[in-house]
Amino acid sequence: MDKQSRALLAAIMETAVDSIIVIDSAGIVQLANPATEALFGVVVADLVGQNVNVLMPTPHQEAHDGYLRNYLTTGVAKIIGIGREVIGRRKDGSEFPLHLAVSEISVDGQRLFAGIIRDITHLKAAETKLQEMNDVLEQRVQERTAELHAAQADLIRVEKLATLGQVSGGIAHEIRNPLNAIKTSAYYLLNAKHATPEKVAEHLERIDRQVSSIDHVVTALSDVARLPDPHVESCDLRPIVREVVRETSLPSQVLIDDQLPVTFPNALFDTKQIPIVIRNIIRNARDSMPDGGTMTLSALANNDELSISIKDTGCGISAENMSRITEPLFSTKQAGMGLGLAITKAILDKNRGRLEVASSMGDGSTFTIVLPVANRSTDGSAAEKPDTGKFLNT
Amino acid sequence: MALRLKSLTLASFLIPSNRNDWDRHLSAKHNRILIVDDHQDICASMRDILDDVGYEVVVTGNANDALEQVDLTPFDVVLLDYQMPDMNGAALLRIIKQKQKAVTAFLITAYAGSTGAQDALNIGATAVLQKPINVVELLGYLADAERA
Structure with a gap:
C-alpha cells in the first residue's frame, strides 16, 4: 500500500462517524478511532492493549473470549462477516444498543478482527x-x-x-x-x-x-x-309424485303437465315421510292458483343427487315472505296453520335432502325437492348404494 | 283481558251477580249486536250467550258480509275479530265508523298487544279484548254501552 493510500485510510479512521475497533485473536484492542471515544466514553490510548470485552456488559463480557476461541477452533461464525445488534457498555457503566459489523483481516500472518460499531439508540x-x-x-x-x-x-x-x-x-x-x-x-x-x-x-x-x-x-x-328418524330406502320418486297428485283434490281448472322423464334413477328416502313433503308442495301449488293454472312436474338427476320440481302458475311468493315460508306457524293462507313447509323442511333435512324455492310475484313458484341419488338404475330394481345402511341409524 | 278502555264508567262494574239481578237486567230493551269472526265456533258460542241474555244478535264470518249487514240495519254494538280472511278488524271498524259514527265497537284478538289493536283504539274502539275473552267483562262493557 502506497503512502497516499495509507494516509487516506488513516484519514477515514480519524473522521469516521462510526466507531472502528481492531482486535487480535485474543480480543486485545490493537487500534480504535476517535469516534470510539465519543461512543464509549473511553480514551483510545487507554483502550488499546485492553481486552475489548471492557466495552461489553455482563454476560457477554465474561463470555467474549470464549466466543473468539470457539470461532478460531470451529470456524463457525456467529457475528463475524454477518453483523448484528448487540449491547455496548460505556466506561461509566451505562449500556446502549449498537449495531456491530465484524470482518476478519490478516496482516503479516496475524489474524485480526475489525469491528465497525454504530450507535442505534435512536433507532431502537x-x-x-x-x-x-x-x-x-x-x-x-x-x-x-x-x-x-x-x-x-x-x-x-x-x-x-x-x-x-x-x-x-x-x-x-x-x-x-x-x-x-x-x-x-x-x-x-x-x-x-x-x-x-x-x-x-x-x-x-x-x-x-x-x-x-x-x-x-x-x-x-x-x-x-321431534320428527322420527327416517328409514331410508332406494325408491323411484316418480310414481309417488303421480300418486300424490292423483289423490289430491284438484279443481278442474288446475291442469297437470307431467314432464317427468321416462327413465330416472332411484333416490334414497323414507317412503312414508317424503309423500308428506310432496303432498304439502302439491297442495300449496293448488292453493296458489284459486282461479286455475298449470302445475308442471319435472325431474333432473346428476351423479350425487336428483331433484323433482313442482312448478305452479299461481300468485308467487313475495321477497318479504320468502325467508319465512319454512318458519313454523307462518302462513299466507287464511285457513293455513303454517306448518306444511316447516314439516317439509324438517323431513328433507332428516332425509339428507333439501328444498329449493324460486318464485316471481304474479308468475308463480317452483318448489324443488333434492334428495341423494341411490344409483344410476332406471328401473328401480338395482341395488342400493353400500352406505345406505348409515341412514338407518341417523 | 282488556287492553284499554276509553270511556269506562262505574256502570261497567255494576254487572248483575245473581239470577234476580240478571232477570231485571234482561227485562230491559237490549241493543242490537253484530259479531264478526271467521271462527265459526266462536261466533256460535258468542251468539248463544248474548242471545240468552236478551241481545239481538247477528253473526257474520267475514268483513264483507258484515258491511252488508251494517248497510241493511244499523247496530248499536259491533264485536270484531281482528284477523279475518278479507279484511282485518281495524280496517273493518274504520268503514263501519264512517257509516255509523255512534256505534260502540270492541276488537277481539289473539294478540292484544299488536299494532292492529292500537289502530282499532285510535279509530274509536271502546276496548280491545284478548282471546280467550272474559265473558263477564264483556257483558259489563255491553251493559255500559246500553246505558250510555
Whole structure:
C-alpha cells in the first residue's frame, strides 16, 4: 500500500462517524478511532492493549473470549462477516444498543478482527415506540373484534327472539281461538238461562272439538320438533309424485303437465315421510292458483343427487315472505296453520335432502325437492348404494 | 283481558251477580249486536250467550258480509275479530265508523298487544279484548254501552 493510500485510510479512521475497533485473536484492542471515544466514553490510548470485552456488559463480557476461541477452533461464525445488534457498555457503566459489523483481516500472518460499531439508540427507541404503537393498535383491534363478536352474538340473540316472537304469535293465534270457543261455551253452559238439551249438547261437542283442535296444533308442533328418524330406502320418486297428485283434490281448472322423464334413477328416502313433503308442495301449488293454472312436474338427476320440481302458475311468493315460508306457524293462507313447509323442511333435512324455492310475484313458484341419488338404475330394481345402511341409524 | 278502555264508567262494574239481578237486567230493551269472526265456533258460542241474555244478535264470518249487514240495519254494538280472511278488524271498524259514527265497537284478538289493536283504539274502539275473552267483562262493557 502506497503512502497516499495509507494516509487516506488513516484519514477515514480519524473522521469516521462510526466507531472502528481492531482486535487480535485474543480480543486485545490493537487500534480504535476517535469516534470510539465519543461512543464509549473511553480514551483510545487507554483502550488499546485492553481486552475489548471492557466495552461489553455482563454476560457477554465474561463470555467474549470464549466466543473468539470457539470461532478460531470451529470456524463457525456467529457475528463475524454477518453483523448484528448487540449491547455496548460505556466506561461509566451505562449500556446502549449498537449495531456491530465484524470482518476478519490478516496482516503479516496475524489474524485480526475489525469491528465497525454504530450507535442505534435512536433507532431502537423508534422501534420500541413503533412496537408500543403496534401493541396499542393490536389491543384496539382485539377490543374492536371482541365488540364485533359481542354485537354479532347480540344480533343472533335478537334474531332468535324475533323468530321466537313470530312463532309465539302463531301459536297464540292457533290456540287462543279454540280456547275462546271453549271458554265462551263453558260460560254458556254454566250461566245460560234458556239452555235447551240440544244447546247443551252442541256446546259440549264444541268444547270437545276445540280441545281436539288445540291438541292437533300441539301434536303438529311436536312433529316438527321431534320428527322420527327416517328409514331410508332406494325408491323411484316418480310414481309417488303421480300418486300424490292423483289423490289430491284438484279443481278442474288446475291442469297437470307431467314432464317427468321416462327413465330416472332411484333416490334414497323414507317412503312414508317424503309423500308428506310432496303432498304439502302439491297442495300449496293448488292453493296458489284459486282461479286455475298449470302445475308442471319435472325431474333432473346428476351423479350425487336428483331433484323433482313442482312448478305452479299461481300468485308467487313475495321477497318479504320468502325467508319465512319454512318458519313454523307462518302462513299466507287464511285457513293455513303454517306448518306444511316447516314439516317439509324438517323431513328433507332428516332425509339428507333439501328444498329449493324460486318464485316471481304474479308468475308463480317452483318448489324443488333434492334428495341423494341411490344409483344410476332406471328401473328401480338395482341395488342400493353400500352406505345406505348409515341412514338407518341417523 | 282488556287492553284499554276509553270511556269506562262505574256502570261497567255494576254487572248483575245473581239470577234476580240478571232477570231485571234482561227485562230491559237490549241493543242490537253484530259479531264478526271467521271462527265459526266462536261466533256460535258468542251468539248463544248474548242471545240468552236478551241481545239481538247477528253473526257474520267475514268483513264483507258484515258491511252488508251494517248497510241493511244499523247496530248499536259491533264485536270484531281482528284477523279475518278479507279484511282485518281495524280496517273493518274504520268503514263501519264512517257509516255509523255512534256505534260502540270492541276488537277481539289473539294478540292484544299488536299494532292492529292500537289502530282499532285510535279509530274509536271502546276496548280491545284478548282471546280467550272474559265473558263477564264483556257483558259489563255491553251493559255500559246500553246505558250510555
